[in-house]
Amino acid sequence: MTGLEVEIAGMRLRNPTILASGVLDETGKSMLKVANAGAGALVSKSVGLYERQGHPNPCVAEVECGLLNAMGLPNPGVEAYAAEIAEAKKGEVPVIGSAFGVDADEIAEVAALLCAAGADAIELNLSCPHAEGYGAEIGSDPDNVRHICESTKAKVSRPVLAKLTPNTSSITELAIAAQDGGADGVVAINTLKAMSICPELRMPVLSNRVGGLSGPAVRSVGVRCVFEIFEAVDIPIIGVGGVSTARDALEYLMAGARAVQIGTAIRSRGTDVFAEVCSGLTEFMSKNDYRSIQEMVGGAHHVTA
Amino acid sequence: MSLLRPFTIAEQIDEAASCKTMRFIGTLHADPGQFVMIWIPGKDEFPMSVSYTGEAFGVTYKIIGEGTQSLSAMKPGERVGIRGPYGRGFEVHGRRMLAVAGGAGMAVIAPLIDMAIEKGAEVDLVLGARTESEIIMRGRCESAGAEVHISTDDGTAGAKGLATDITSQLLENATFDSVCACGPEKMIAGVYSMSKKLDLPFQASLERFIKCGIGICDSCAIDGMHVCKDGPVFSGEVLATLDDFGKGRLSPSGRRLPLD
Numbered sequence: 232m233t234g235l236e237v238e239i240a241g242m243r244l245r246n247p248t249i250l251a252s253g254v255l256d257e258t259g260k261s262m263l264k265v266a267n268a269g270a271g272a273l274v275s276k277s278v279g280l281y282e283r284q285g286h287p288n289p290c291v292a293e294v295e296c297g298l299l300n301a302m303g304l305p306n307p308g309v310e311a312y313a314a315e316i317a318e319a320k321k322g323e324v325p326v327i328g329s330a331f332g333v334d335a336d337e338i339a340e341v342a343a344l345l346c347a348a349g350a351d352a353i354e355l356n357l358s359c360p361h362a363e364g365y366g367a368e369i370g371s372d373p374d375n376v377r378h379i380c381e382s383t384k385a386k387v388s389r390p391v392l393a394k395l396t397p398n399t400s401s402i403t404e405l406a407i408a409a410q411d412g413g414a415d416g417v418v419a420i421n422t423l424k425a426m427s428i429c430p431e432l433r434m435p436v437l438s439n440r441v442g443g444l445s446g447p448a449v450r451s452v453g454v455r456c457v458f459e460i461f462e463a464v465d466i467p468i469i470g471v472g473g474v475s476t477a478r479d480a481l482e483y484l485m486a487g488a489r490a491v492q493i494g495t496a497i498r499s500r501g502t503d504v505f506a507e508v509c510s511g512l513t514e515f516m517s518k519n520d521y522r523s524i525q526e527m528v529g530g531a532h533h534v535t536a
Numbered sequence: 537m538s539l540l541r542p543f544t545i546a547e548q549i550d551e552a553a554s555c556k557t558m559r560f561i562g563t564l565h566a567d568p569g570q571f572v573m574i575w576i577p578g579k580d581e582f583p584m585s586v587s588y589t590g591e592a593f594g595v596t597y598k599i600i601g602e603g604t605q606s607l608s609a610m611k612p613g614e615r616v617g618i619r620g621p622y623g624r625g626f627e628v629h630g631r632r633m634l635a636v637a638g639g640a641g642m643a644v645i646a647p648l649i650d651m652a653i654e655k656g657a658e659v660d661l662v663l664g665a666r667t668e669s670e671i672i673m674r675g676r677c678e679s680a681g682a683e684v685h686i687s688t689d690d691g692t693a694g695a696k697g698l699a700t701d702i703t704s705q706l707l708e709n710a711t712f713d714s715v716c717a718c719g720p721e722k723m724i725a726g727v728y729s730m731s732k733k734l735d736l737p738f739q740a741s742l743e744r745f746i747k748c749g750i751g752i753c754d755s756c757a758i759d760g761m762h763v764c765k766d767g768p769v770f771s772g773e774v775l776a777t778l779d780d781f782g783k784g785r786l787s788p789s790g791r792r793l794p795l796d
Binding site for chain 1: 537538539540542573575577578580581582615617619747748749750751752753754755757759760762786787788789790791792
């Protein structure tokens with residue numbers, strides 16, 4: 232593989248930029264637009280077995296260095312969402328279906344239905360910080376993570392990626408558990424549990440009070456997590472959190488990620504961000520004599536602290 | 537980026553039956569058609585078009601649900617959180633504009649008329665409502681200098697019939713440089729198709745369920761475009777590419793529904 236191409240768990244991506252779950256992915260046509268703008272792969276909105284409205288507004292709060300959200304896993308249910316996956320597939324890049332559920336059986340069932348709808352791989356949402364009974368609430372325990380990965384792997388034949396929470400004392404333990412459970416890769420990190428308060432109105436802004444922080448503010452946390460996970464597991468890592476430029480992506484690659492996901496950056500840079508990151512990567516590689524992305528993966532690990 | 541700012545309510549004015557204007561202490565500049573997200577602490581947050589821009593800016597709303605009910609119960613001196621303005625507003629093209637407003641859509645058209653007349657354009661306004669008591673901002677547009685044509689479904693004021701009926705007559709009998717519309721989407725679709733036949737530049741403001749307001753959550757998507765960021769005002773050229781224009785919308789969960 233040369234140039235920007237990467238391979239993750241058997242999936243070949245034309246470049247290492249992937250649309251992160253929860254951004255421009257409620258509808259197939261928006262995902263298609265992101266594919267046409269240059270993304271190497273797409274992750275769907277997190278979907279469950281049943282329809283959910285999500286939390287009432289306000290469900291986002293803009294802060295200086297990032298964005299807080301508590302969408303609350305809104306989705307029309309996996310059955311209704313199948314049509315959106317089919318539309319997104321027209322972009323001819325891998326579509327990764329994001330699954331959530333209350334327990335291992337439910338998540339595995341959603342994963343199987345997403346695959347039946349055409350998803351090329353599954354991302355397990357074990358890390359959403361703002362929905363009671365889901366995401367990080369079940370994904371903070373290594374035993375749970377292992378069990379959910381095992382159950383999903385038993386039900387689907389496509390690659391399974393575990394998206395992990397940084398809201399834990401050790402994300403490496405979660406990554407090891409995912410690998411032990413048979414996951415084909417890990418995705419790190421999901422948003423950091425956070426809150427914003429309006430002092431004049433004496434109240435947390437988000438209706439759910441607590442939300443997840445994304446954007447530039449979390450990038451250094453994400454890079455650290457990926458760096459630690461890289462030393463602990465052998466399965467591929469996808470880095471996510473605050474990537475908006477090629478340099479940001481390079482930090483993740485050097486830490487050990489094979490690809491990066493981009494979400495919040497679309498707020499300020501639009502869907503052009505994918506092509507911009509790719510052209511910056513190409514430029515960096517040509518200046519520094521790298522022939523492939525793979526040559527840079529984990530590049531920062533030769534130093535000992 | 538637009539950080540949340542607290543604003544104090546200056547006054548609430550009754551515009552018509554179940555329609556009010558809320559003015560604030562402070563300044564916020566918005567183009568006609570742009571919107572703000574208004575947060576009623578502890579209750580809800582929703583998008584509202586800015587009906588008065590600048591000093592003592594304001595929004596005009598129809599009381600249709602729990603959220604707007606709470607808004608209407610708020611008193612001068614109380615505070616709300618506001619972020620924005622967001623989205624893309626109207627532009628004035630040419631010297632003679634036909635503006636078509638249906639119901640509370642008038643709240644979006646009124647500041648457009650102010651801007652168009654300020655820029656030296658002549659404006660004909662078709663103002664449609666179900667009944668006389670639901671007509672808003674007629675005086676404001678007349679004083680601004682617009683030629684106002686009223687229609688009501690029940691004939692209690694102006695011509696009996698739909699806004700599209702008068703629009704069609706005006707387009708037949710006069711020459712316009714552009715057409716702008718805001719109101720029920722079926723009305724907009726009707727006005728759009730008439731404008732298209734005459735090859736007139738067209739713009740309309742659309743409404744969808746908005747959550748983030750900043751173009752990332754996809755809740756207000758119409759065929760890959762986003763009402764909160766690419767809109768709410770769309771040109772005729774863009775509307776022509778949207779299969780769901782006049783036909784479909786998303787529920788808060790993302791389920792596809794037919795347009796009411």
